[in-house]
Amino acid sequence: MPKIEITDVILRDAHQSLIATRMRTEDMLPICDKLDQVGYWSLECWGGATYDACIRFLKEDPWERLRKLREALPNTRTQMLLRGQNLLGYRHYADDVVHAFVLKAAENGIDVFRIFDALNDTRNMRTAIEATVEAGKHAQGAISYTVSPVHNIEGFVAMARELADMGCHSIAIKDMAGLLTPYVTADLVKAIKAEVDLPLQIHSHSTSGLAAMCHLKAIENGAERVDTAISSWSGGTSHPPTESLVAGLRGTEYDTGLDLELLQEIGMYFYEVRKKYHQFESEFTGVDTRVQVNQIPGGMISNLANQLKEQNALDRMQEVMEEIPRVRKDLGYPPLVTPTSQIVGTQAVLNVLTGERYQTITNEVKLYLQGGYGRAPGPVNEELRRKAVGDQEIIDVRPADLIPPELEQLRREIGDLAESDEDVLTYAMFPEIGRQFLEQRKAGTLVPEPLEPPPGNGPQEAAPTEFNIVLHGETYHIKITGAGHKGQPERHFYMTVDGVPEEAIVETLDEVVLTGGAEGAVGKAIAGRRPHPTEEGHVTTSMPGSIVEVLVKEGDEIEAGQPVLITEAMKMETEVQAPVSGKVTAVYVEKGDAVNPDEVLVEIKP
DSSP: OOSSEEEEOTTTHHHHHHHTTOOOGGGTGGGHHHHHHHOOSEEEEEETTHHHHIIIIIOOOHHHHHHHHHHHOTTSEEEEEEOGGGTTSSSOOOHHHHHHHHHHHHHHTOOEEEEOOTTOOGGGTHHHHHHHHHTTOEEEEEEEOOOSTTOOHHHHHHHHHHHHHTTOSEEEEEETTOOOOHHHHHHHHHHHHHHOOSOEEEEEOOTTSOHHHHHHHHHHTTOOEEEEBOGGGOSTTSOOBHHHHHHHHTTSTTOOOOOHHHHHHHHHHHHHHHHTTGGGOOTTSSOOTTHHHHOOOHHHHHHHHHHHHHTTOGGGHHHHHHHHHHHHHHTTOOOSOTTHHHHHHHHHHHHHHHSSTTSSOOHHHHHHHHTTTOOOSSOOOHHHHHHHHTTOOOOOSOGGGGSOOOHHHHHHHHGGGOOSHHHHHHHHHOHHHHHHHHHHHHHTOOOOOOOOOOTTOGGGGGSOSEEEEEETTEEEEEEEEEEOOTTSSEEEEEEEETTEEEEEEEEOOOOOOOOBOGGGOBOOOTTSOOOOOOSTTEEOOSSSEEEEEEOOOTTOEEOTTOEEEEEEETTEEEEEEOSSOEEEEEEOOOTTOEEOTTSOOEEEEO
16 A cells, blocks of 8 residues: 555546636546556545536536446545535535435445534534535544644644544545645644544645645655646646656655556646637636635635636736625624635625625525524624625524425426436525526537637638737737637627727617617616616626526615625625615516626616
8 A cells, every 4th residue: 555645636626726627528538547557545526516517517427427427437435525515605504405416426436525614513514514424425624734823733622523433434634725724734633633533634726826835745744645636637727737746756655556658648638628718728726825814715716817817807806805705704704615706706896896885695605604504713893794695693503403395396496408317406506506407408409618619720710810910100019819609799809909808798789679668767777788777776796697586677666785686706796776766667677687887677666
């Protein structure tokens, strides 16, 4: 047996951290035979954001991906990342859903379940751990490492003891933001090993440039396993390179015993694969020592960059990075890991883009402040809590205790679209996009998002993507960096102008058909173009997004502050409230519509 065992994250966390989880199954399978020969302790290949990305962007069945990977890796443990009671979604699920999901994941091929809770609230991990043990699989309890006035080594050791008592087979230190430093790692590993007689694994991102040093200190102080990424997808917001660790430990008492030459072949394969996804590469995924201040984890940075780009606000990334620690403090210093990373990150973006802190508060922040995600690590901002939840009762029990069994209800809701229990669970994880995925599958219309051909390939060169233009005697250098989907009422083009990120929106000039509404108001704009806001009773949204629910209809009498819409932006939902009391005279949106801040969504006559 090798002294140090390795989990390679190339099939999950590496591409989640570097290209927003866009690697397709078709690029994983051809190399699986060689991956299976390496002798890894495990390959992380599922969970995290892969499930969401499969159905949202890639139009792949995540369960089918898992089955194919299981078949292609017969000699290697497959591993997934599971968010405790949140599973792979962004809310807590009833215990019956957690048990069903873990059982199906085990049946379809998962051997190792790395289970964590974003708040390190072990109450939210217990059911998933129990389900994993019942399924006869390896339950790895993960400690979400972070730095704050309310976190310390003693607290992490106490959590490790609790996870061992719950029946975990091993413990992981999950350093998702790359905040560990070498000597803190040594002290933390030593302290846990002194108290807990279980194998200990280190998961640390390279964002700060310290992860490889932390690995060595962890190994020297008793850690048995570490996470790495094959070199062509390593470094920065990803992980230390596998090959480097294998070479560094070769011939020592810690020798991994892995085949370095075979690893080089695998690295070169993925070097070529990475070129295919060049459109998702981000300037924010390299080494960034600012992480020691803003604490943004690897996967969050690439997603934040993508999301800000969609909001035409990529130039405001630095403001968002400065706002994130302030929001985190207001929320009681939660570790920044899914879903709290999205909760904090989206609220920080809203605070920056709206120009006023907490002018708009997402539903998830409201639920968090009410206790709906569990126990906050530290005291929250009470003024913010009052603003968000008013006099609603604060939840102090395990949140899932308040959720009745829901699997059968979910099964009834999705009906015949679900061809299997796995389909029901897809709907459970992501009701809107899950239903859409199943509908498109049934209709045979599943089409993955387009991939741009690599620069210099084929006839695409005929359409230049980099050129100069002259306007009023001034020369500007334009480089096209991306484009939205064709066929939309408004198509977005992304570019740099003299090196500065910009966005252009090209509006389709279709005829706009207007219908009359109550009180003679202008009705809905059929072609997707809506009036611009000019009056106090015009309801707008603070960010581009989509409509999740329309809560009012024409003719309704409503009060100021009453919710009229629920929108989604950056995977977080926000209530849009009536700015005035009055009568709804027009509704310009339906569920699923894309919306922008310069449009009237609902019209209210005071």
